Amino acid sequence: MxxxxxxxxxxxxxxxxxxxxxxxxxxxxxxxxxxxxxxxxxxxxxxxxxxxxxxxxxxxxxxxxxxxxxxxxxxxxxxxxxxxxxxxxxxxxxxxxxxxxxxxxxxxxxxxxxxxxxxxxxxxxxxxxxxxxxxxxxxxxxxxxxxxxxxxxxxxxxxxxxxxxxxxxxxxxxxxxxxxxxxxxxxxxxxxxxxxxxxxxxxxxxxxVEPLGVAVHGCRLAGDLQDKSVIVFGAGPVGLLCCAVASAFGASTVVVVDIVAARLESARKYGATHTYQMSAEKSPELNADALAATAGLIDGANVVLDASGAEPCINCGIHALAHGGTFVQVGLGRPNLSLPVGQICDKEAVFKGSFRYGPGDFKLAIGLLNSRRVQxxxxxxxxxxxxxxxxxxxxxxxxxxxxxxxxxxxxxxxxxxxxxx
Missing domain, CATH: 3.90.180.10 (Medium-chain alcohol dehydrogenases, catalytic domain)
Structure with a gap:
């Protein structure tokens, strides 16, 4: 010009x-x-x-x-x-x-x-x-x-x-x-x-676009999501955007989990097929069982994305993960947590940390918006x-x-x- x-x-x-x-x-x-x-x-x-x-x-x-x-x-x-x-x-x-x-x-x-x-x-x-x-x-x-x-x-x-x-x-x-x-x-x-x-x-x-870039990065770390089952913990902005991106990437089942019922009300608008309200009174194992029953995930989820950073959610997510599944830690809470390492090993799960966004994530975020695959x-x-x-x-x-x-x-x-x- x-x-x-x-x-x-x-x-x-x-x-x-x-x-x-x-x-x-x-x-x-x-x-x-x-x-x-x-x-x-x-x-x-x-x-x-x-x-x-x-x-x-x-x-x-x-x-x-x-x-x-x-x-x-x-x-x-x-x-x-x-x-x-x-x-x-x-x-x-x-x-x-x-x-x-x-x-x-x-x-x-x-x-x-x-x-x-x-x-x-x-x-x-x-x-x-x-x-x-x-x-x-x-x-x-x-x-x-x-x-x-x-x-x-x-x-x-x-x-x-x-x-x-x-x-x-x-x-x-x-x-x-x-x-x-x-x-x-x-x-x-x-x-x-x-x-x-x-x-x-x-x-x-x-x-x-910036938090959408965070969601894109987390979902890309999870690998191919086509026809996969995905659980997203945390119904805040990044969690809902993870839900939207997972759906846009072809996930067949997307479950959004939060402890606050009001935060789950918007989840289906952003691609959730199911929602589950965690109970503070239940153990991570019992919450995982109830979650699996709600979404029909008898063998667990292929992918878990945690956008909450909360220890109970992370533990529940590991229990809800399928054998050979992938867990991506998108949100950050306390720097040191207690995790069920035995579950990770028994399932030969892949546990990944996610940090901000990298090459191509912003461009992909813009592309998802431009195509209206993410609203x-x-x-x-x-x-x-x-x-x-x-x-x-x-x-x-x-x-x-x-x-x-x-x-x-x-x-x-x-x-x-x-x-x-």
């Missing part, structure tokens, strides 16, 4: 609906004017305001929600990020889904070896609109609606070179100390970490403005709803809910 010529500047105007600011009464268009130099594309913003600032072309402040060590939030105006390389883009963040890891950092200040020692911006499940591109950022243009893959690997270590960049020890992952996340106005990221959203997916629902309608149950960050965290900590999203600063919420077609 662009001519990369140091002597000429090509100007392209794109109109996107955002709120023009806290003092504005109605929505206005931000006109992004982009031009090329020999090294990069600069993006300026002209805000259509009912004020003397109507033609202001100064860079917009990068508003951020920042977590202090100790667990309190504050808002800060930061400089707008620059293009870090010719292959970087800058994304105007529209929606960010809240993850359990975000809440854990807020409540406990650490996850394993990752400790909040300095102020940090949380959030990593995000979608937005590209507002600036480096000249080598091919495949993405200013104005594209994208989902962000929030991890940047080193591409030189052994895991990266062997095609498992999710295991990169030098990974710079958003909202994992010391790296800032996406609860801000703008986020700079390499172009290969941006994925165009299907036209029928809203920017709000685009924030679900995410209804997963977002609660929405919060940027001024309600702490309220949103408290809501998620209280196990409210399925998925909560926080809109970026000054975003037109109604526009963010709409598809582009």
């Amino acid at each position: 662009f001519r990369r010529n140091r002597d000429q500047a090509n100007v392209h105007i794109r109109h996107y609906l955002f709120q023009s600011g806290p003092s504005a009464i109605e929505n206005h268009a931000i006109q992004f004017l982009t031009f090329h130099s020999s090294r990069f594309i600069l993006a300026y913003s002209t805000w259509s305001l009912r004020s003397k600032m109507a033609t202001d072309t100064h860079p917009i402040v990068n508003k951020a929600s920042v977590l202090r060590p100790g667990g309190s939030f504050y808002y800060e105006d930061r400089e707008r990020p620059s293009l870090e390389s010719d292959r970087h883009v800058i994304v105007r963040v529209v929606a960010t889904g809240l993850c359990g890891s975000d809440v854990h950092y807020w409540q406990h200040g650490r996850i394993g070896r990752y400790v909040v020692e300095n102020p940090i911006i949380l959030g990593h499940e995000s979608s937005g609109i590209v507002v600036a591109c480096g000249v080598e950022a091919s495949g993405i243009e200013v104005g594209d609606r994208v989902a962000i893959e929030p991890g940047v690997a080193c591409n030189t270590c052994n895991p990266c070179r062997s095609g498992r960049y999710n295991l990169c020890k030098g990974m710079r992952f958003a909202a994992t100390p010391p790296y800032d996340g996406t609860l801000c106005t703008y986020y700079s990221v390499p172009v290969e970490c941006c994925y165009k959203l299907p036209a029928h997916i809203s920017l709000r629902d685009g924030a679900l 995410v309608d209804g997963l977002v149950t609660h929405e919060f403005s940027f001024s309600q960050v702490e309220e949103a965290f408290k809501h998620v900590a209280g196990k409210g709803g399925i998925k909560s999203v926080i809109y970026g600063p000054d975003i037109d919420v109604e526009a963010a809910k709409q598809a582009s077609v």
Whole structure:
């Protein structure tokens, strides 16, 4: 689209609906004017305001929600990020889904070896609109609606070179100390970490691509699911997406298990053939027997995906697994658990850990959405403005709803809910 010529500047105007600011009464268009130099594309913003600032072309402040060590939030105006390389883009963040890891950092200040020692911006499940591109950022243009893959690997270590960049020890992952996340106005990221959203997916629902990538990765680790029986433990966002992906991958039976009955109500919408409410009063063995009877899995399930991270669920899943079956640990709870190792050995079961997502997982997630083989309608149950960050965290900590999203600063919420077609 662009001519990369140091002597000429090509100007392209794109109109996107955002709120023009806290003092504005109605929505206005931000006109992004982009031009090329020999090294990069600069993006300026002209805000259509009912004020003397109507033609202001100064860079917009990068508003951020920042977590202090100790667990309190504050808002800060930061400089707008620059293009870090010719292959970087800058994304105007529209929606960010809240993850359990975000809440854990807020409540406990650490996850394993990752400790909040300095102020940090949380959030990593995000979608937005590209507002600036480096000249080598091919495949993405200013104005594209994208989902962000929030991890940047080193591409030189052994895991990266062997095609498992999710295991990169030098990974710079958003909202994992010391790296800032996406609860801000703008986020700079390499172009290969941006994925165009299907036209029928809203920017709000685009924030679900990241957890969908987690589900895709877990299901791919399980192997061929065609005509297989699958049990998914945990009816939260990742569990329901695992259910949807397993169904899309051809599983003949998909059972969703949770201890809370209300969380099972949506499971069939995402491909479940059966649901089972675990009883806290029963042993893992008895729950496994009742589960098998409910779903007609006399010989057990070919595959178990645990998205709960809860010890009772993991134990039940191992007991419910068929001989020679595969167990994939998708969700993470306490780091050390007691497991029925005898069952794993007796069944010659394959037990796999799953960590985030790897090569091809985001592309496959986008493909499943594009083909409508996976539907995410209804997963977002609660929405919060940027001024309600702490309220949103408290809501998620209280196990409210399925998925909560926080809109970026000054975003037109109604526009963010709409598809582009």
